[in-house]
Amino acid sequence: MNQHQPAGPARVRTKHIGAHPVASSLLDPANALPSDGNALPDRVGVGLKPEHFQAIVATKPTVGFFEIHAENYLVPGGAFHYFLTQIRTQYPLSIHGVGLSIGGEGPLDRLHLQALRRLLDRYEPQSFSEHLAWSSHNDIFLNDLLPMPYDQPTLDRVCRHVDEVQEVLGRPMLLENPATYIEFAESTLNETAFIGEIVRRTGCGLLLDVNNVYVSCSNHGRDPVRYLSELPLSAVGEIHLAGFHRETDSLGAPLLIDSHDSRVDDAVWSLFDHTVAAIGPKPVLIEWDNDVPPLATLLAEAQRAEGIMRGYRPDQVVGRQS
Amino acid sequence: MTMPDLWMQTLLDPDQPYPPGLTTWNGSDPAQRFAVYRNNVMVSLIDALADTFPVVEQQVGRDFFRAMGQVFVQAHPPRSPLLVDYGQAFPTFIEGFPPAAELTYLPDLARLELAYVAAFHAADAEPVGASAWQTLLARHDDLTTTRFRFQPSLQVLRSEYAIVSLWAAHQADADRALDSIDPDAPENAWVIRRDWRVVILNMPDSDTDFLAALQSGQSFGTAADAQNKHPDFDLSRCLSVFVAEKLVVGVLPD
Numbered sequence: 001m002n003q004h005q006p007a008g009p010a011r012v013r014t015k016h017i018g019a020h021p022v023a024s025s026l027l028d029p030a031n032a033l034p035s036d037g038n039a040l041p042d043r044v045g046v047g048l049k050p051e052h053f054q055a056i057v058a059t060k061p062t063v064g065f066f067e068i069h070a071e072n073y074l075v076p077g078g079a080f081h082y083f084l085t086q087i088r089t090q091y092p093l094s095i096h097g098v099g100l101s102i103g104g105e106g107p108l109d110r111l112h113l114q115a116l117r118r119l120l121d122r123y124e125p126q127s128f129s130e131h132l133a134w135s136s137h138n139d140i141f142l143n144d145l146l147p148m149p150y151d152q153p154t155l156d157r158v159c160r161h162v163d164e165v166q167e168v169l170g171r172p173m174l175l176e177n178p179a180t181y182i183e184f185a186e187s188t189l190n191e192t193a194f195i196g197e198i199v200r201r202t203g204c205g206l207l208l209d210v211n212n213v214y215v216s217c218s219n220h221g222r223d224p225v226r227y228l229s230e231l232p233l234s235a236v237g238e239i240h241l242a243g244f245h246r247e248t249d250s251l252g253a254p255l256l257i258d259s260h261d262s263r264v265d266d267a268v269w270s271l272f273d274h275t276v277a278a279i280g281p282k283p284v285l286i287e288w289d290n291d292v293p294p295l296a297t298l299l300a301e302a303q304r305a306e307g308i309m310r311g312y313r314p315d316q317v318v319g320r321q322s
Numbered sequence: 323m324t325m326p327d328l329w330m331q332t333l334l335d336p337d338q339p340y341p342p343g344l345t346t347w348n349g350s351d352p353a354q355r356f357a358v359y360r361n362n363v364m365v366s367l368i369d370a371l372a373d374t375f376p377v378v379e380q381q382v383g384r385d386f387f388r389a390m391g392q393v394f395v396q397a398h399p400p401r402s403p404l405l406v407d408y409g410q411a412f413p414t415f416i417e418g419f420p421p422a423a424e425l426t427y428l429p430d431l432a433r434l435e436l437a438y439v440a441a442f443h444a445a446d447a448e449p450v451g452a453s454a455w456q457t458l459l460a461r462h463d464d465l466t467t468t469r470f471r472f473q474p475s476l477q478v479l480r481s482e483y484a485i486v487s488l489w490a491a492h493q494a495d496a497d498r499a500l501d502s503i504d505p506d507a508p509e510n511a512w513v514i515r516r517d518w519r520v521v522i523l524n525m526p527d528s529d530t531d532f533l534a535a536l537q538s539g540q541s542f543g544t545a546a547d548a549q550n551k552h553p554d555f556d557l558s559r560c561l562s563v564f565v566a567e568k569l570v571v572g573v574l575p576d
Contacts, residue, residue, distance in 0.1 A: 079518035099403025250351035
C-alpha cells in the first residue's frame with residue numbers, strides 16, 4: 001500500500017479583498033462605539049491566507065484582525081473551517097465578498113446571498129463588505145471586478161441591490177470604491193458623487209481602498225487628494241492598502257493595475273498618511289492576494305500602517321479642516 | 323445587446339472588437355485599456371484551474387496547460403462565484419482535446435485532482451470510536467450483518483492508468499522518479515482525509531470492490547463473501563485502513 005501526503009493545504013484562489021460590516025452608529029464618528037467586540041478595532045489587519053494558517057495558530061501574532069474572502073469559505077468542511085474556527089476565537093474577523101456582482105444588470109443571486117448569510121451567522125464577523133463592481137452576467141461568472149457607467153438607472157439598480165444585501169444579511173455592509181482602467185461615455189455622474197449617493201440612500205458604509213483611489217486617479221488623470229475630499233469620508237468603516245503594478249497606456253501615460261501582489265507603493269503610503277490626518281485611525285487592511293509572501297512580510301507592512309496611525313494627533317485634523 | 327452582453331462576449335473572445343462607448347481621459351487607445359479586463363478574466367480563470375489541477379499542469383508543462391486552459395475557459399466559463407467548484411468538466415474536455423490525445427492517462431489524473439479538492443473541502447464527520455470498533459469486532463455475528471456509513475471526504479477512483487503513482491511522483495515528498503512509472507498499470511485511488519490533510523492510497527481491485535459494495539449498502543458479510551475467492555483480497559488490511567484512517571462514521575444497526 002502506497003500513501004502520499006501533499007506538502008500543505010490546497011492552494012486557493014483569492015482575488016481582490018476587503019471586508020467589514022458596521023453598526024450604523026459607527027458611521028457617525030461623533031457617535032462611535034467602543035471596541036466592544038461588535039466592530040473592527042481601529043488597528044491594522046491582514047488577509048488570512050491558507051499558507052499562513054499553521055503559523056498563525058502556532059504563534060498567535062499581534063494582528064488587529066483578519067479578513068477572509070467569503071467565497072473561499074462557502075465549502076462544507078475541512079481545513080478552511082478547521083483553522084478559521086480556531087483563529088476566530090483569537091481575533092476580530094472581517095468577511096469580504098468578491099462574487100455578489102452588486103453592480104450587475106440582473107438580479108442578485110439569492111442562493112449565494114443566503115449562503116453568505118449562513119457564513120456570517122456561523123462566524124459572526126465584525127464586518128461584511130463587497131465591491132462597487134459587476135462580475136456575473138446571465139449566470140456566467142467572470143471572476144473580475146468590472147466597471148459600470150455612472151448614470152441614474154445604474155445608480156438606482158445598485159442602491160436596490162445594496163438594500164437587498166443589507167436586508168438578507170441583517171446588517172449594514174461596506175461598499176468598496178473600485179480600481180478602473182476605462183470610463184463610459186454615457187456616465188452622467190462622477191464616481192465620488194455616485195458613491196456618495198449610494199451611501200446616502202442605502203445607509204451602507206464605505207470601504208475606502210486607498211490603493212484603488214490612487215490607481216483610478218492615475219488612470220483617469222485626476223487629483224487623488226481632491227477625489228478623497230469628495231467622498232463621504234464620515235462613512236468610512238475600513239481602509240484597504242495594497243500593491244499595484246505599473247504599465248503604460250498607448251500614449252505612454254501611466255496605467256496602473258490593481259494587482260495585490262506586492263508591497264504598498266510609497267505614493268499610496270503618502271495618500272494613506274493624508275487620509276489618516278483627515279479622518280483619524282480606522283480599521284486598516286493590508287491586502288496581498290497573489291504571490292503571497294511570508295507572514296512576517298505582511299506583518300511588517302501592517303506595522304508600518306500602525307505607525308502612521310499612532311502618529312495621528314486630533315489637533316492636526318482641526319488645523320487642516322479650519 | 324446591453325453593455326454587459328457586449329462586455330461578456332468580448333471578454334471571453336479576443337477576436338471580438340472592444341465594446342463601444344468607452345472613453346479615456348487623455349485620448350489613449352480604449353482597446354489597450356479594455357485588454358486589461360480581458361487579461362484579468364482569462365489569467366484569473368486559468369489560475370483557478372491551475373489551483374485545482376497542479377499535477378496536470380506539471381505533467382504537461384506550464385505553457386501547454388495555459389493554452390489548453392484558455393480553450394477550456396472559452397468553452398466552459400464558470401457558472402458560479404465559487405471557483406473551488408470550477409473545472410468539473412475539465413477531465414472530459416481533456417479527453418476531447420486532440421493535442422493531449424497521446425497522454426491517455428491525463429483525464430483520469432485530472433479526475434484524481436478533482437477528488438482531492440472534493441475530499442479537502444468535504445463535510446466533517448465524527449468517526450466511530452475505538453471502543454465501538456472493539457465491541458463490533460468481538461461479536462462476529464453482529465459484524466456480519468453490519469452496514470457501514472463512510473466519511474463524506476472519502477473518494478474512490480478506479481483507473482486503467484497509474485494515477486496514484488503519477489500523482490505521487492509530482493509531490494514534494496516523492497520517493498519515486500516519474501520516468502520509473504509505467505503509466506499503463508491500472509491503479510485504484512482511495513482519497514481520504516486525515517483531520518484536514520488529504521492522503522491518497524493505492525489499493526487493490528478486490529479491496530476497492532469490497533469498499534464499493536459497502537458504500538452501496540451491502541452488509542459486511544455479503545461484501546466480504548463476494549471478495550473472498552480473490553487471492554489479492556485482504557479483509558484485515560481493509561479493516562485496518564478503515565480503523566486507522568477513521569473512515570467509518572456510522573454502523574447499522576447500531
